[in-house]
Every structure is written in structure tokens, then in C-alpha cells.
Amino acid sequence: MAHKVACPKIIRSLRSFAKPHYFAAHSSITAVSPLHLDHILPPPTKTTANLRDGAPSQSAILNLDDVKELFSSVPTAMLVRSAINLHAAAIEPMVDLGMWVMNSKLMHTPLLRQVTVGTIKHTFYDHFCAGFGPAEAARTAAKIWDSGLKGMLVYALEHASDNESCDRNLEGFLQTVESAKLLPTSSVSFVVVKITAICPPGLLKRVSDLLRWEYKNDSFQLPWKLNSLPIFADSSPFYHTPRKPDPLTPEEETDLHLARQRLLKICQNCIEANVPLTIDAEDTSVQPGIDYFTYSAALMYNVGDNPIIYGTIQTYLKDAKERLIKSASSAEKMGVPMGFKLVRGAYMSSERQLASSLGVESPIHNTIDQTHACFNDCTSFMLEKIAGGSGAVVLATHNMDSGNKAAVKARDLGIREGNQKLQFAQLYGMADGLSFGLKNAGFQVSKYMPFGPVELVMPYLLRRAEENRGLLSTSAFDRYLMRKELMRRLKAAIM
Template identity: 30%
Template sequence: MLSSCVRLPWPLLLPFRQIGTAAARTVVSARDPELLSATLAFEDPKAFQVKTMRELLRALGVFRLCSFPVLVNNCGTLMSIARKLLGKKGFSLFVRPTVYAQFVAGENEMEISQTMEKMSLLGLRPMLAVPIEEDLGESTGEKRYQDNMEAMLECVRMSHSNEWSKDPMMQLKVTALLSPELCVKLSTLMANQLYDLNLLVRAMDGETIKLHGLDEKENTHLLCGLRRLNKIAEESANKVRVLVDAEYTFMNPALSLVTMAMMKKFNKNSAWIWNTYQCYLKVLDPRSHQSLKEGGVLSGSQTGERAYMDKERKLAQKEGRRDPIHNSWEDTNDSYNGSLNAMLEVISVQPDQYKIIVATHNEESVRLTAQRMDQLGIDKNGGSVCFGQLLGMCDHVSLTLAKEGYAIYKSVPYGSVDDTLPYLVRRAQENRTVLQGIRKERDLLRKEVHRRLRQKLVNA
């Protein structure tokens, strides 16, 4: 059996060992109004002038529905009932022009391209996402994972080959290629032993390896999963940046392990494989710090992850463990902003080596990033720092950032109504705090609608 320990460069990690809430004490407060840029107040309804009246009314309607907790909390059940009552075709006719059109780019490449071309004209960049949802107990065999790999390879092709692509990104979910059950077992084993990244890299290159603690069937599945990941990374390297999603904390050590192996192999001349950094956790995994140092995604609860957080809390309570999630929204923001500030300082020294996407809908964190970029002399167009938000959400922030010259990506899922339905349910649940508090965006949309109606009356 071949296994050994990962040797992490701990001196490099020392500045980040207390990067959570403690680090936030060193951050310049974004709550000081004197520090806020007037252009990033996100108060101007003119940001929506680029949208059609139909798009404005659709967004208003969807956000109004999302403001009712009972609808959001039970959206999965309600959609299942509606699908049974209306039938597949009737349900699609209801969902397609409403929730689907708000949050999904389209079903085929022509529809996706139309959405992407419009985004490009608005200064927004695409981050395509194959909406594959799989949880514990849902594994269906190697064929499903192979099919998922083919879907992701098609995502790489679309991300790179179209005119609307500019420094394209895509999202990747490891449990779409490797069973969640194996990720949980491997994460449990990693609590007592560490595995050599070079060993996993050799497995990606085709060498047959065995990890201590896994049986023959599990090792075989791991090899298949690593080779699927390798295939996607090979196709995307030097063309499309791959952002690996975070998932539940009880499987994230394994996800970080395979992601770091991909980073070790493919991040030679630039950061093509990025990891996710979860700032809603009280205790941050040093493996995540290592991934962050090599070039990763900065992600906190502001971006979503709410469904994960709720399940993690319930599991911790059931098993008598300490709640791994920050106790309050404020604590999470402090952790996020502290981590963000630390990474920006690193980037200001070595902008060519480190890259980060500030994936958040939180206006305070966005303004803080812009302020610190200006203070640290980080170029907006240098490629080291960009922003990320979900398609169909927080457009008043996204469009303002684009107008001010910042690189802003929108996470863009695509596929049929049936394929994207589980994604839409999870997104609604993850972001219900954001959706319920989206009153400001609704108000700005309403102001733009009223402005157009008044202008129409004047011109009549």
C-alpha cells in the first residue's frame, strides 16, 4: 500500500493560521461612511436601464415571491406538487418564463449564447456551471459520473470557444465525479493521517495507487474519479479557469485534497484550478489556507452555502458536536472580511502569483474590496482580483462594478427545466437570507419601472 504524509510549508501558512474572526480586527472598517466611494453606494436605479421592461417586471415578480419564507423554505415540495398537477409540459410553461428565465441561461447552446452575448455587452463575464446535484445516498454508479464528466467537458468547450468568452471561468463540483460517500470516508481518514499530493498526481497520470484505509473497490473508484478530474483539468488548462465548489464540511478535507493535487499539477504558469475558502466556519482547515496561498476562491456565507450550513448545524447537534458555523451573520462577515483583507495584502506584493474571486452579494464586502484595492495599488484590470455573483441576483451591484471597470463574473447555470430544478431549489434555500433581504434591489427595480412609465406618459 502506497501512502505517506503531505508536507505543508508551515512558515508560509503562519500569517493565515488566525485568519478568521481575529484577522478582522486588522481590517479597515467598511462601515465608516467617509471611506465609501459614492460610485459604489449601489443606490442608483440607472444600473437597470440596460434591462427591458419585461426583464424588470419578471425580476420584481420573482423577488417578491422569494420574500415569503414559507414559499422559499418549502419550494422543493411546492415545485414537486406543481409538476404533478400541471404535468411536465405545463410545469415547464409556468417555470420557464419566470424563475427559470431569471436564474438560468438556457437549455441549448443557442439560448446560452444569446444570454452570454447580452451579458458581455453589459461588461459582465460568464462563469458557466453544470447544475449537477448529488448528495449522500444518491450515488448511481460509474456511468453517471462518466456522463457528468462529458457534460463538464462540454462546459469547457462552450466557455472557451465562443466570442463572448473573456478570461472565462467555469464551476466544478467534485461530488459530480467522485461519490460523496467516498469523500466522507476519506475526510474521516484524514483526521488521523495525511496523504501525499504527489501520489494523487501520479494517479491522475495513470499510475495505479492505493490509499491506506480504503478497500479495493473504493481505491478503484478513487482512481476513476481522479482521472475524470484530470481529464477536465487537461482540457481547461491555459484556456478556462476551473473553480472547485465547496460542499459540506464533513467531506471538504477530501475535496481540498484532490483539488490541491490538481492545483499542484496544473497551476504551473498561472492559477487554472481554484479552491473555495469557506469563511462561515469557526475553525478554518489549514489545507484551505494552503489552497488559498496557491490561488483560490474566497467564499463566505454571503455567496450562499446556506443549505450546507443548516444541515451541518443539524448534524452537529444530532452527533453532540460543537456547531462548526459562526454564531451570527456579523461574525461571518468579520471572518470573510478579515480573510479577504489578508489575501489582498498578499496579492498587492505578488499580483502575478495569486488570484482571487470575491464571490459575495454583500455590499459591505464589495466596497471593502474596492477600497483595499485602491489603498494597496491593485490594478482593477490586472487579473488578480475579480468579483462573482449569481445570475439573476444582485444586478445593481454587478452592473455598477462593471460600469466602474472591475472584472465581474456571473455564475451561469444552464440546462433543461428538469435538470436545473434541484439547482434552483438549493439556490433558493442557500440564499433565502439574501432573498428575503433583497428589498433594496426590488426598490431600485421599481424606481426604474416608474421612471419608464412616467417617461412614456410624458412622450405620449
């Protein structure tokens, strides 16, 4: 039965921004700094032709031409709303306006604050966020599970200021795990945590400085350090720590112990709920401390065949591949199953600005092609590990080419459909064409689903949008696929 179209006028309005000339105007490399882009797409017909005209084995993996099959589980009203919101989000000044409003004195005026928050709530928040609290996020995850996708529940908390706020955040994460337990088995693929939400960033920076100094100086010993996988490579950035840092004070050591206990509490609850935990990456000033937390916990809890704790590698960093190989190989030698989430990266502006201010080389690849190559190389390395019975990976990408290459490589290596050690992920509200294409090809696919109160989540999302401007402005192919399906449904409804 054909889908009923509730809003034909809205659908007609989509034509103006979903035509090829619109994509050509908004997907050019000159529009944004190229390293911000997860994927850059030519006009839609050429993009699908590239996938179709490549090697026959590739076209059999991801079928993005059959939009009826791609969006078969998506109601028309939701498809219309998604197309409109993606169009609005692709207009770069919207990010600037949102940043200005959220940081302006307007937010101190009760009426204007209420209007602003209400507007955001019913537009971008509803599109890109999974809900207000853990229970609502769980219900949203259950809905996408009906369409064959899993949910990565992300309580959008970061940058706690003290132990009191860390403890409050801990309760939020524990409630998230409890909510996941109430859902159908496997509908939630991961709970996601940022270490800066349970360990004050200032302390995390101190720990990172000490870890960097230890790596460069063999005689330097850290009495509080626990067993861990390799954190650094020789190519890692060390300019954050130009001189020998002072040892942790007794108070800092106590706070470090408390932070570790918070993470272990989350890990233990995830084990009891049988829900894996992914620890997100952040900027390089604190990433060594984050990796230390991640790997030391993984050595405790990753036993048996399937890892419960996953770390994150940002492949726009020049040392990403070397660090991944060292950590994964060390875990394999120790008999510890280690999972990694591969992303391109989300802190480019701040990383480059800091490096420039210090007069040192940026830690980020010089070109987008180098970043793509690093992501694909890291993907190949992990897929070969999985094929050999070691490790697990989440490929978090919106890049069609990377997704297709990974799918082809997995098939060629004999990684069977439904293998839990290989998963793909895209942001909730974005790249649905790729998500459904991978799902239809038999792979495990998740949506990264941030949630929390509007006023808490919007600054978080705006910061991510500021760091990833090109990600939204290059959603042209998503909008093209949605327009194509909406036009098909409209024609079916009036015939």
C-alpha cells in the same frame, strides 16, 4: 433617448411591493435565522445614505444612487420581469411550496408534471438559470457580456451515484468548456464543477474520513495520497470521523483513480480553452476530499503567473480563515499560483442539524457578524497577497458592505482596474445593482449561471434556496433600485 415602457400597468403594480414599508416588513432579522443572510438591509433610503455618508473614499467606489447608469444596459421588459420574479421569490412560503411540489406525488402525474414544470420554466427558471444546455448557457453569457459582465458557467450537476453517471456528467462538463471556447475572449470567466458530480459522494466521504484520520494521527499513512496543499487546520471539524476508518478497497482505489482522471480531463480541456476552472465547496462531511482533489490538481496545472484552478472557501466556517492562510501560504512557498473563491456558505441547516444530533459544537460561526468579519478578513488577506504578486481571488458576495470594503481596499493597495486576479461574482438574476456598481467602478464582475434541464436544475436550486432562505428574502435593496429605475423610465416616457 428615453427607454420605451412596454408594460406601464405592470410597472404601476410594482409600487405596492417596492415601497419602504414592504422592505421593512421583509428584511427584519427575526424573519429568518440570521446566519442564512448574506446581507441584511435597512430601509432603502437609509442604506444608500450609509454608503453615501461614509468615508468619502468609499462613496467614490460604488455609486448606487445613479440608477440610470446602473441599469443602462438592461431593457425595460427584462427589468420588469426581474422585479416581479424577485418579489415572488422573496416570499418564503414559495420555497416551501416549491419543495413540496417537486417532492410530491403530483410530479408522477404526467399532466400535472407538465403544468408544474412549464410554470417553473417560464418564471423562476428563466430568471435564475442560464438555459437548458451548454450552447444556450453560452448564448446567455454572451448577452450579459454585452452589458459588461462575465459568465461563470455552472452545469448544475451533483451527487452522481456510480461511475456510469460520473462519466455522463463528465461529458456535460466537457461540452460546457467547448461552448465557452466559441464565445468572445474573456466573456466566460470560469467553468464551475462540483466534485460530487464526477466522484460518487460515498467514495468522497470515505476519502474525507481517511484524510481526517491521517491529519490527527502522524503514523497513519495513505498509500494513494498525492501531493496537496494543506487541507485542515487544528480548528477544523473532525467529528465526522469518530473512529479509525478502514482502508480503501482495491475497487475503491480504482474508482478514486477514475474520478481523478475525470477532473484532470476537465482541467486539461480548460487549459486548452484558456478558461479557468472553479471547484465549488460542499458540506464538511465531504469537503476534505474535495479540497484534496482541488489542491492536488492545482499543483499539477497552476503554473506561471495566473492560476487555472480555483478552490472555494466557505467563510461561515470557523476554520475558514486558518485554512485559507495555510493553503495560500503553502502555495506561495512552493511557487504555485493558487486561486480561491470566497463565499459565505450554503449548507448551514444541514451542518447545524448534524452537529446538534451528535452533541458537538457547530462548525459554523455563532453569529452573522462573525461570518461577515471572517469573509472580510479573508478578503483582506487575499487582496494583500494579490498586491504582493501572489494568488488570485473571486469575491462571491451579495453583501454591499463587503463589496464596498473590498473595492476600497483594492484601490488603497494599488490593485489596478481590470486586474484579472481580483474578480467579484453574484448569482445570475440577483444583486444586479451591486454587479453593475462594481463593474462601473472598473472591476471584473461575473454572474454565477447555473444551467441544465428544468427538472434537473430545479431540485438543485430549491436545495440551495432551502439552505439560503434569507438570501432571497433580503433582496429588498435590489427591488428598490429596480423600482426607482422603472419609475424614472416611466416618467421619461410620458413627459
